[in-house]
Amino acid sequence: MSAAGRTSAGWWLLILPALLLVLVFYIAPILQVLAISVSEPEPGFANYERLWTSEGVQRVILTTLRICTITTALALLLGYAIAYAITLASPRARGWWMLAVLVPLWISVLVRAFAWVTLLRRQGLVNNMLMQWGLISEPLALVWNEFGILVGMVHYMVPFAVLPMLSTMREIDPRLLAAARGLGASRGQVFRSIFLPLSTPGVIAAGVLVFIFSLGFYITPAILGGGKTLMAAEWISLQILDLIRWGLGTMLATVLVLAILVTLIVFSRVVDLRRMFGTGG
């Protein structure tokens, strides 16, 4: 008993450095954010009352929820198509499809936002091309608005949607699909009654993940929104860096964290973050 106890203490010692680092330099600053939200400018829940009284706060929350919902839906649709193609592809083709998913995943988010600006701005490549072909006479407003945010966010989120769906789809026994066809089902029927229901847990996991990541997303909306369409993260940064309203900024930050944790707990049965990154490497 004592020998086993000593060994166990040795292993705990290995955990200690990471635990201390995370507690002192991660958890503590975040707890401080929660604390500021109920103590500045004065102690109490005055900051949280703004959730009900301030139209500005409500508009930011609604914009954030709207953009996140649309982003999640589109990322799931496109991600599903890719994950489906990967699952049914030959092993060789599978490698290329995976590349199409993993390369964007690891390319700097700034580079991607920059690429979209290059493409979508008024004198950008897309508008130039459309004008040259005579399809439009005036440049379209494709960026620095909600459309631009959506294009960039969906682009960022599709790989995150693909990975959990893919790991669920790869567990589907291909013999089930063959069996369904052998029993007389058309391609559409096989998809609807076998493949889709069996891949649903992956879709839910992917949806939760993309939604959570979208909620607190900062860089892409800030660059492609051009300061006109404010989402939660950019609004928080604005409160703190420009308006020095710590109480309001930390209040929304707290709400953000709570929303994310509640979503995760509710869906904790289907979301496995570790698994997602396990296939993502």
Added chain:
Amino acid sequence: MHGTYGAGPFGRGLAWATALYLLLPILIVVPVALTDQRYLSLPKDGISLRHFETVLTSPEWLGSIWQSFTIAIAASALSVVAGTLCAIGCWRVSRRSTDIVRVLMLLPLIIPSIVYAIGLYRYFGPLGLLDRFLGVVIAHGVTGIPYVVITVSTALATFDPRLEQAARGMGASLFQTLRWVILPRIMPGIFSGAIFAFIHSWDELVMVLFIASRDVFTLPRRIWDGINENLDPAMAAVAVLLIVFTLSLLLADRALRRRSEAG
């Protein structure tokens, strides 16, 4: 048995369209970086490397690249040491008692970096870590731990715990067991974790926006200013350099994993 069921034309078409949507915008920066014009555009009369020259001879860009590089090296070293030890500890200590530790280690992936960044902004003030190399290294190092914990845990999952028990049974100390039995087996996982932690720090912007201002001015910070202030082809050249750098890191990771799987 494969090939007995394939995607229909709609599914296939959507998958191809999505792949193009994912890759084309990233590829488009290459011709833009090679433009012979002074503004963001495709090459007109021929290609030119002058924008790469601008970047690679600019003391500001080179300074930021060097700063980002040293920060990423130091931060990923911190993540690798802390994350690897933690993953090994969690693997050996019973699952239930380390559950809370595992959840804590995953938090930086889940909580938006904006929340952490504003927290650090206040927290680092009194500690004198604002706009300091050490401050950024700590912030990046701590948030890089999850990547290492995940890759190392994955490597450990296929590792037979009896090997460790056998080593201890033959009289090896905990340190000797780590050094000679466990670490060599999980090296590929540690290396992957190091690459991901490195990329995490190298690309990180949100924290830097809050905890660094003048003395520490990393590459992402300079790109951010560039996008918001002057959109010129030099930015595209920087983007291409970044893409090439990230891809070569990923290829290195893949090659190493292939070799360890084959060996």
Added chain:
Amino acid sequence: MSALAGHALALRGLTKRYGAFTAVDDVSLEVAQGQFLTLLGPSGSGKTTILMAVAGFVAPSAGTVLLDGGDITPLPPEKRDFGMVFQGYALFPHMSVADNVAFPLRVRGMSRADRDAKVRAALDLVQLQKFTDRLPRQLSGGQQQRVALARALVFDPKLLLLDEPLSALDKKLRAELQEELKALHRRIGRTFVNVTHDQEEALSLSDTIAILNHGKLVQIGDPNGLYERPRTRFVADFLGKSNFLEGTVRTRMAEGFLLEAGPVQLRVHGAGPAEGTRALLSLRPEKLALLAEGETADNVVEGTIRAWSYLGAGSSLVVATEHLGEIRAVLPAWKSSIDPAEGLRVRLGWAADAAVPVEEDAA
């Protein structure tokens, strides 16, 4: 139901190549209405590929699949109306037993009421009435196998295809389900095509067995004929066990010939190869007898027991002989006049019609 409920299947020159590798090589065979055909062979013999070509999952490189004389080669699997029991059963894990069985009816657009009646009848057929609402993972292996059968039969398929249907079950259950499968086949009178590598299963279930090796059809026939008169060494060896005796054909007689193996002359019934040629005999271990003092037989050899094992119903001996090598014999326990022991000198005897000449396999 009458035997006419079945359909006749024929393969003509069926060939499947994967690059340079030929998985199925010019196989032609016929299955009459209501017959039970088993494709038997070791793994890699092409038996599963043939079944998949019949089911429509594998497109042949050459040759045709005919159903009642009509070419069905280009039809996709869902248009063939064949029931199939997959290896590992391939039950849909998210559907109850009843939904699994109803699946082929649902995709054919059958009304709910008709569907329910048919599902009930099919589950009755396999005695699973009580399990309709269970999920597949809540069933035992044998029960899953029966659900797969009910699902494959519920839509009155033209053929029933079985891909190693019993391989996942333990030995006792396998024997039980073999009998059920055979009874089922008799009762519904449909044409069954079964794939297996288990020779006992093939012998006990089939009307016709097709033996395959390296993608080629080696021999086809009824179980008894194949067992008693194997054409090649491979067939004799794969279907049951066999001793092989090699020698030169000498004197031909009215009812057979003499085979010369060194100083030993063996009497063999039946038409053999021409005089003076080398010949190979297959001799089943159970056709040998241990001769008591003074007893005699058409052929007698002497040898020493090198190994023996008791099998309950009988015992198995390996006897080392001077000129014929090691000979394996299986003797019924109740008939044995001698207690076997290692090193014991014994005489083995067999009738002239017990051994059959077989061909050496083509390389």
